[in-house]
Amino acid sequence: MILSARRSLAAVTGLGITQITSYGTLFYSFSILAPAMGQEFGQSREWLFAAFSGTLLIGGLVSPWSGRWADRFGAGRVMTLGSLAAALSLLLCALSPSWWIFAPALVTTGVATPFILYNTAFAVLVQIDPKAAPRRITYLTLIGGFSSTLFWPVATHLLTTFTWREIFVFYAALQLFLCFPIHFWLSQMTRRSLHILSERPVEPVVAGSGGSLPPSSRKSALMLLATGFSFASFALSSMLVHLVPVLGAVGLGASAVLVGTMFGPAQFASRLVNMLIGSRLSAMIVAILSTALIPLAFMMLLLPPAVPLIAGAILFAILFGTGSGLNSIVQGTLPLALFGHHGYGEILGKITSSRLIVSSVSPFIFAFLLEQFGPRIALSVVAIVGMLGVFTFIVVARLVKRSTEGA
Incomplete structure (x- = not known):
């Protein structure tokens, strides 16, 4: 193994925390907060979810770049950058004075999502330990599955006391003060792993289908x-x-x-x-x-x-x-x-x-x-x-x- 099993599992735990937080703040909370946003901006549910779909579209367009940068610079570094981008995007949404500024600000969250969600998190686990990665990915999805379970009630409860804007500021703080430090720590881990991998001969990965394709x-x-x-x-x-x-x-x-x-x-x-x-x-x-x-x-x-x-x-x-x-x-x-x-x-x-x-x-x-x-x-x-x-x-x-x- 490139790193000890203990450090590899620590990486899964850290990623589990950031995946729960990131999916919760960027995806699952939106349906709970959308009615309050629509009431303030005077927009229908259809227009709100049209803007939200724009985040998925821009995320799809950016994904090839995030994957390429993960291979080149290390997936941990990419996730560190993504945390900052997500915090900035959420803050822009919270400060938007009108619908015509809020909608583009919401779409910018889609730029950050490919950098911090599952696809790049999986790359972190692969770069840390390719052979153990399939099992670690299963662990991570098991932990990440709690995101909706946690953030649907959390967002509902917060909305009884705070405005959606204040909640978005809180979410931006979670990205900055919780996810960013974890991703920065992981960036150091993936940097060392990539250095070790670069010094090893290329070997096919045997996993399920019998190995890499020709x-x-x-x-x-x-x-x-x-x-x-x-x-x-x-x-x-x-x-x-x-x-x-x-x-x-x-x-x-x-x-x-x-x-x-x-x-x-x-x-x-x-x-x-x-x-x-x-x-x-x-x-x-x-x-x-x-x-x-x-x-x-x-x-x-x-x-x-x-x-x-x-x-x-x-x-x-x-x-x-x-x-x-x-x-x-x-x-x-x-x-x-x-x-x-x-x-x-x-x-x-x-x-x-x-x-x-x-x-x-x-x-x-x-x-x-x-x-x-x-x-x-x-x-x-x-x-x-x-x-x-x-x-x-x-x-x-x-x-x-x-x-x-x-x-």
Whole structure:
């Protein structure tokens, strides 16, 4: 190991704290604070979430750069810079005097997100210890999954005492005084690790699929991976934004919120199970399984009337949460298994770019289908897109098999 197991686990703990904080301050709190923002600026929910989607779009455009810089300068340094950028962006939002200044300021938070969220955090773990990285990534996603659990109630409670502007100032302080020091410490760790790695001969990373792909297959595999994750992201993002409204639209009524709360525990449980027994399965198998669970979950809401609706909805929440939980893991482990740790940051940045760009438009497409054609058609279309993701990963698996056999 490049660093001791204790220091490697300390890095996971530090990243877990910053991922909970960053996802909470930049993503999960927005839906709680949005009504107060809309009331002050006189803007509808649609316009607020349109501006928020702009953060995903700009994050997707910036992701390749963040990945490239993570490889060149060290992922820890990139995350340190991202903490400062996030603090500045949140402060700009808090000080915005009008909607026309607030909306662009909100979009600038998307510039910071690729530098401090999962894709760069995964690169930190890979640079610290490539061989232990797949398991460390599972640990990190398990910890990071608590972000929504913590920040939804925290934001709700804070809003009873403080304005959304004061909360944003507090969030900026968290980025500056909590995340920044941790990322700076990690930057020193990754700098030493990169120096050691640069002095070692290049070795293929053996993880799940059997090792890194030969150079002749890398370009095709990368395009297919980006496509597969984009299809899965379309299905995930479409439902995550509209989860409770869709459950209500299919006829659950007041039970929609209760069923929706099962998503989080299912997501956590899937990551916990993967942590305990995931080493027995290849990253490719987990990718296919996690992607297949998403359209299968949608089908639970399309069961015939003979099946009780509440039963189908519960199965939906469990399957959807499980697929979402596993998907966040394979986003980091599968590229590592196929391409190895050299250039990992840039590869992950390219995949994340396509995934975030799709995520920025999918909620609007799903909302249009929901309004124009109803929940059954909307769910059917998204389920079909999810199945395309499954087929794409199957094609990747066949490409890997042919390439490794040929090698």
